[in-house]
Amino acid sequence: MYGANMQAMDWSDVHYCLAVIQEGSVTAAAKKLGVNHTTVSRRISALEKTLHASLFDRSTSGWSVTPVGESILPNLEQMQEAASAIERSVHADRKDLSGTLRITALDVCIQRILLPGLKAFSEKYPSIHVELLASDEALDLSVHAADIAFRTTNNPPPNVVGKKIANFNYGVYATKRVWEDYMAGRSEVGAISWVLDGKAIPEWLRQSYPDMPIRYRSNSLNVIYDLVRQGSGFAEIPCSLGNSDPDLIKIPAQGVMEPMGFWLLTNLDLRTTARIRIFRDFMLDYLRPIVERFESQSAL
Template sequence: MDWNDLRVFLAVARTGSLTRTSAELRVSQSTVSRRIAQLEASIGMTLFQRHQTGYFLSDEGRELLRHAELVEDSVMALERGVAGLDKAPAGSVRLATSENLATDLIIPALPAFRERYPGICLEIITSTATAELGRREADIALRVVRPERGNLTVRRVGHMTYSVYGSRDYVARHPPIDGEPLGGRHAIVWDDGHGFMPAAVWLAREHPGCRIALVTSSLPAQIAAVRAGLGLAVIPDFLAAPEDFVPVIPSDRLFSNDVWLVTHADLVASARVRAVGDFLADQVMRTNPALSGRGPGA
């Protein structure tokens, strides 16, 4: 049985879609379809029920999935073990983090990183969803939520505080009513798909009846909306430009998160992964006063 066929099978079983599997594995949809057909022919079973709405596992497919995941775990462990043997900081490293940390902290620092480690190709995955390090969706992660499960090495590298901000013009045009910071004002909020985000949880708990001006699925969109004068939003303090934004509710009345550097335990000895981790901790986080604990907002 070909591992590449099993890898495609696992992806289709998890996504339920040839299109999403094609994008995830970076192969054509015809290749995905052909490999599934090859696997079904080789074992003499129908693994998926094909519908216009997607691919759904058959009973045989669900049974194969259980065995395929055990094979996947073994292959991933082998790959991590081999990756951990490298002695020179060279090769590819996949970093999972949030969009705002990537665009505002990590990428501006990459010229210095590239100068120091020209042999490392960094691949950054930005998403609010958690990448699985155990399944090699990423080699290393920078997160604001500490993982509680998995064979992981975790270290605290920073601290992130939040405040409710509005543009100077918006705050001047909409003074608070009856001493309520959000009274007479509108909020810019996360959509339902991101209701688990700390800012969404805090706003729903503390100001459940607030008036909403805009619903978004990304922090950059919320920052742009605040800058445009649409309303107020919960924003990390290190991203709030003091010349544009005014704190309406300060950080000591909201919440904060530690920032965690997470690596799979099998990759701790990898020179290239260690180089990325040390750079993120030392050059990206500790040189930023707002995130290192030295600044007034931290």
Template sequence: MFDWENIRYFLAVARTGTLSGAARSLKVDHATVSRRLSALEGEIKTRLIERQPKACKLTPIGQRVLELAQEMEEGAYAIERFLDASRSPLSGKVTLSAPPMLVANFLVKHLTVFRHANPGVQLSVSGETRQVSLSRREADVVLRLTRPEEPTSVVRKLGRVTFGLYASKDYPHLHDPSAWEFIAYDAGFVGVSQQKWLMNIAGKRPIACEISDINGHLVAARAGAGVAGLPDFLADTDAKLQRVPYDGEAFSRDIWMAVHEDLRRSPQIRAVMDFLLKVVAENPVFADNG
């Protein structure tokens, strides 16, 4: 019988298309992925992946093994979810994936309250923008600013993040919109709703800089680098920033919570879900008035 861990490495290579991509997703080094893949092919005495200079291509047998391995993986995760759901009340580790801006600027402020109320639950919070898989246990609960689409998930809308335009109170063009320069996202955000909203407002006015994360936009706006589109909950209370009026549509993004349907009644998962629902609902800036 072959080693299941080697199958897990094979799945990562098949999904990312490269050894380096698999290494990043598994948080190991490139050599470990290569060694595990070679070990699997040695165990079954069959080539599964053709290693090309810039990518890894599945062989015909590799494609079929991928399909079977995905079924094995789903079965393993189903067992894990079942065991977690039947665990004794309010104990164990729960992983939460949420957008970095919500983690760093909102959720961490409430973790002490959660811990005091649920001392047996270890909450592991990861700030990330990628769409993690609940089925593959990449997270137990997710918060997202776009509606999660995984078919096995149970989804609930919690509230709304509204956005506005902000600049430093010392920005030299604060009261001259024609001279505004904008802080935008980089090329990786083409098509993202926040970027499209900001670029529509900017029009033909210049882009001062491009930054890939919202906290960078906040710091740059504070420093007077230009006008930024920022979440109101993040910028309205900042003493160094001034909200500025603009011509254009209001913009907001909904906050969605999702959990795998197998885990929604698990006591420790339920505790995290109730915590998220409570802290968002109690913050008036997230109120959904639309």
């Protein structure tokens, strides 16, 4: 806290004072700073008034630093370095708010969840060019295959840092028509499953509908979701997709997958990079209001 008669120092006054010390004269300091010498003299006088101390002995032969000035010189230089560091940091951030940002996520995640937020981000930061890598592969963030990854996992890899956004709950869904056909005993109703080894039966199917044949398999959640919407059968999908689609209903089932964490991940070395930090904060703010939809197990 400042004393009753002590005013806060103006950094620009300190800047003028250091210029005189470093350049050796008021005239040289004024030339360096692009001002006239009376401005330099006036700003130093203002600093001396604030500190209640003379920093220079003035004479016809020039200005010399007083013992008080000498004693506080290291502190003034530290202030200059701190100010320069702030300027460098701001400049670096501004410079880094351009270029390319590589983002990877499942195709269905990009299409059904992220696109509105990505559009808003690009409108706010038009100098950052976004590359979208639609993939369910765990791209190696440590070698910068991508800068940001949105992933569903309960065990993020050890070489990344991130934020858990929500838990994805899962359920079995179908169109109302397909459900009615099944309840009417129509044998053509089948299941849709992931491509595993070509033979594996999903636990929900084994426990709840053991006599239902698998009609389709796919390695794409987006394809599975569209197959369900087109009335091709029962499938296990995230509740956030099923509940948000008025054409689908949730089917009673046991053996459904355990909830999976939905994460925003980035490389450990890149976590403080401006464009990555700003994108991360922007998308977390965008996703926060819709977390309830991710985690809900019933229709919203």
